[in-house]
Amino acid sequence: MTTPEPALPMVVPAEGLPARVRIHEVGARDGLQNEKATVPTAVKAEFVRRLADAGLTTIEATSFVHPKWVPQLADAEQLFPLVRDLPGVHLPVLVPNDRGLDRALALGAGRIAVFASATESFAKANLNRTVDEALAMFAPVVEKARARNVHVRGYLSMCFGDPWEGAVPVPQVVRVCRALLDLGCDELSLGDTIGVATPGHVRALLAALNEQHIPTSALGVHFHDTYGQALSNTLAALQHGVTTVDASAGGLGGCPYAKSATGNLATEDLVWMLQGLGIDTGVDLGRLTATSVWMAGQLGRPSPSRTVKALGGTTQPHKE
Template sequence: MQVPLDGLPERVTIYEVGPRDGLQNEKAIIPVADKAEFIVRLADAGLRTIETTSFVHPKWVPQLADAEELIGALPGTDAVRRPVLVPNERGLDRALANGVTDIAIFASATESFARRNLNRTVDESLAMFAPVVERARAEGLWVRVYVSMACGDPWEGDVPIEQVVSVARRVMDLGCSQLSLGDTIGVGTPGQVTALITALAEAGIGPDRLAVHFHDTYGQALANTLAALRAGVTVVDASAGGIGGCPYAESSTGNLATEDLVWMLHGLGIETGVDLEKLAATSRWMAGRLGRPSPSRVVQALSP
C-alpha cells in the first residue's frame, strides 16, 4: 500500500553502486561476462545510473583489474549513465581512453582513512584530485566526489560535522558536480544526518548537489535515508542485493540494499522508475554467482 508522507520528494534517483562498490571486496574473481550481464540486468530493471568499475591499480583492487575489458563488453546506450571511479590522473587517462563520460573521485573526511585508503593526508589527496577534476571538466565530463567517514571513523571515532563540511567545501570548490556523503562504517543516525545536511546547506552546498551513501552496520541505513529525503536530498546510493562494503575499513558491512530502498520509496509513493521484481531477480542471480544468499531483506521476502 502506498501512503505518502508530507515533506518528501515525488521522485528519487537511485545511484546504483553494486557493480563497483558491491563487487570490489569479493576475493573470488567474477568473470567479465557475469559483471556485464549484472549491469545489463540492472539497467533492464530500470536503474539509470550504474557505477560500473574503477580505474584503480589492479594491485589494490584485483577484482576490478578488468575495467577496460568490462567497458568494452557493455552495449552502447545513451539511456544509462555508467560512472567509473578514478583515483588519480593515470586513472583519468584510462577513463578518457575508454570513452567514459562520468567519473567519481574518492575523498576522506578524516586523516586516518585518507592515509589508509589513499596513502596521503587529506591535504595531499585534495592536491592530487585538483588536476583530475580540472582536466575532466575541460573534457566535458560529469564529476562526482565521495566524502567518506562522514559520520564516524573506526580509528578517530565521532567525526565533527564542521570537519566534514570543511573537506566537502574544499573538494566541491575544485569543480565537482555532486557530493555523495559516505557513512562508511554505518554509525550515523537520523539526527546526525539532518544536522550534517543542514550545515552543508549553510556552507553553500545545498541538497540539490548532494547524494547519500549509507551502510547498514547498525541497521540505520533506511532511517538515515528517510532523514536525508526530508532534508531535501533526492539522490540515494544503494547496492543491488546489499552486497559490498569497504576494503579499507574492516568494520564496514554491506551497503544499503537497492531492493530495501525501493520497497520503502514505493511505499511512500515516491517514483524511482525501478521494477522491483526484476531487480530482486537480478540480485538472486548474482547471489548464485557469489555462492551465498543475498543479505537484502526484500530479496529474501520476495524469493520463491
C-alpha cells in the first residue's frame, strides 16, 4: 500500500484540552451499513486491517442485527473471525437484542454496543418500541454481557434534534443517559444523528449530565456534519473534558432522516484538527488517508472528507 507523505498542520496547543483522545472508528460498521451495493467480506476485512495499521485501536467491526434489517452487514459471522485477532485493537460490535448478543459471544466478541434513542419518534421508527420498552429490551442483554466481562457501550441517538420532534429537551436526554448507565453500560456515545447540534448546545448537555452525577469520563460524542458543525461541536466537547470521539474514515456513512446530510465526521478531518492542537491520537494521518482513498476506490466514488481530498487528491485508484 502506497502511503502519501501528507502536509502537516502547524502545532499550536490550546489550554484546557486533553493530552490524548481515543478515536472510536465507526467506518466499517456505521459507515458501510447503508451502502446499497454489497461490499465483499474480504474488502471489509481488509478495510479493518488497514485502519488498524493506521494506528486506530478501537474499530467498530460489524453489527449482529438481523440481516433482513441491515443486509450490508449480513456477513457478520464470516467477517468477525477474519479480524478478531488483530493485536492491540478493540473490535466492538453492535447487538440489537439477546439473540444478537449470543451470536457475537459465540465468536468471541469482547465489546458490544446497544443502540437506544432519546426520542419516542425515533425509538418507534428504529426499534418499533417506546423509549422505555427499548430500555427494557436492553436490560438482559447488558446484564448477560457484563456477567461475561464484556464491555458495553450505549449509543444514544437524537440527543440534540429529531426530524419529527424538533429540538430535544436536555432533561429528556439526561433521563435516558441515566437509565443506560443504570442498566450497566460502561460508556455512552451521545449521537447528533441529524447533525443539528451547535457548540453551546453541546456544552449545555454535558454540563447537565455532570449535574446528574454522570461523569465526563463515561461519555463519548458522535457528531454528524450535516450543517458543517461536527468539528466545532467536537472542540466544545474536548474543552469540557471529553476524550472519546466517534468518527468514520473518509466520512463514510450518512443519515437517512435528514435531507442533504453529509454523514459522519471524517476521521481524517478530526485527526488534522487534533494534530494541530497537539493532541495525541496514535493515528498516522498518511496511512489513514491512503486507506480512505483505497476504500473510496472500492466503492467507486470520491471520499467526502475534506482532508482526504486535500492530501489524497480527488482521483481514486482502480479496485485492487
